[in-house]
Amino acid sequence: ILNVEQSPQSLHVQEGDSTNFTCSFPSSNFYALHWYRWETAKSPEALFVMTLNGDEKKKGRISATLNTKEGYSYLYIKGSQPEDSATYLCAFKNYGGSQGNLIFGKGTKLSVKP
């Protein structure tokens, strides 16, 4: 059974703080790692697709890194704003596995206080 773990489960920060959270996944047969942001009452929004060991991606104040050899990815938010409050999900896809599905972690719920 493939397991994707995210930590912490929840995080409360003040506006302006920088923060980061972790996604751990099986290091064998890696194919891709997806990050999504899910705000309450909205659709999960794709942030990054990461495919190569050492990948670093950036979108505004949000960035992510990938280590496929040890099986983890970090998501960083610089200078958190209240609008960053959301659940951040990572999802793993392996080689040779299902063509269809992504395997999701439970998410990290971020709350940013003004």
Next chain:
Amino acid sequence: DTGVSQDPRHKITKRGQNVTFRCDPISEHNRLYWYRQTLGQGPEFLTYFQNEAQLEKSRLLSDRFSAERPKGSFSTLEIQRTEQGDSAMYLCASSESGNIYNEQFFGPGTRLTVL
């Protein structure tokens, strides 16, 4: 809006009733997926279609669940004889088959509450 849409957004039903949800994918996407998210868990895969063909079903999709995509466009997910354990957020996603990393675009979900 050209994103994935789902209807209804919320459904409250009594145990034993049947419910049906609808998903309209992004129009040029030929793959469509259903996931379920229960409290405290991440989304879990239920099934996926390529055009009208249902190519994969997870073990979570019991006999009471059936999904269809009759014309390769919208899809429906029906749950018969609902149980309290079916209470969850049901998410639909779509993608292009040529997307080699399987980037999926999600709808806002249908939240089902079974009383």
